[in-house]
Amino acid sequence: MPTKAVQQFMLGTVLGNETQARQTLAAMKAAGYDGIELCGFMIHPIGFMVRLLTKAAGMPVGKGGNLDWHALVKEAGLQVVSLHTDLGSLERDAKAVADEAKSFGTKYVVITGMYRFDYGDEATMHDLAARLNKAGAALKAEGVELLYHNHNCELRHVNAEKRAYDILLEETDPQF
Incomplete structure (x- = not known):
């Protein structure tokens, strides 16, 4: 049977303190959800500049990084079905990211697109595919x-025939 889960990111505005987080997670469970996909930058304290830029981009910013x-x-x-992180964190210390995922009982780490990549540039997409394979x-x-x-x-064209997503699908190794 599939696990029904919600991305933590979707709950950002209702996870601002411990009481809200408790109530929101209880409501999720009562609504029939089994799990949550945690987001690394929402479960760790973040610096002022990251917080400011995240808020300026219209994304939810709470104080969830201060919660257990x-x-x-x-x-x-x-259950935690996955842990979202950024590629830079994974490249800096894959073991630490893996250990954190395992501490939550999940075997999945998710890299989220839209972050610091020029999806219209073919060379960047080839490089991203190589980095994803290594990670x-x-x-x-x-x-x-x-x-x-x-x-x-990822659906942006990098040339007349291909989109960024085509390169990612073709060049990432399914075993990784």
Whole structure:
């Protein structure tokens, strides 16, 4: 049976403090959800500039980084189905990312698109595919799998025949 889960990012405005987070997670469970996809920048304290830029981009910014997500998720009876992170964090320390994912009981780490890549540039997409393969191999060595969460930006054309997404599908190794 499939696991019904919600991305933490979608709940950003109702996770601003411990009481809100508890109530929101309980409401998710009561509504029939089994899990949550945690977002790295929402479960760790973030700096002022990141917070400011995130808010300026119209994305939810709460104070969830100051909460004990291990305890909150457990208390709500939810499972963590994946941990979203950025490629830079994974490249800096894949073991730490893998260890954190495992601490939440998940074997999936998700890289989210739309972050610092020029999806209209063919060379950038070839480089991104290579970086994803390397990151995926590093996670696999730690017993964790890498997933990629695409958005509309990957559908940009990089040349007359191909879109960014085509390159990512063709050049990323499914084993990673």
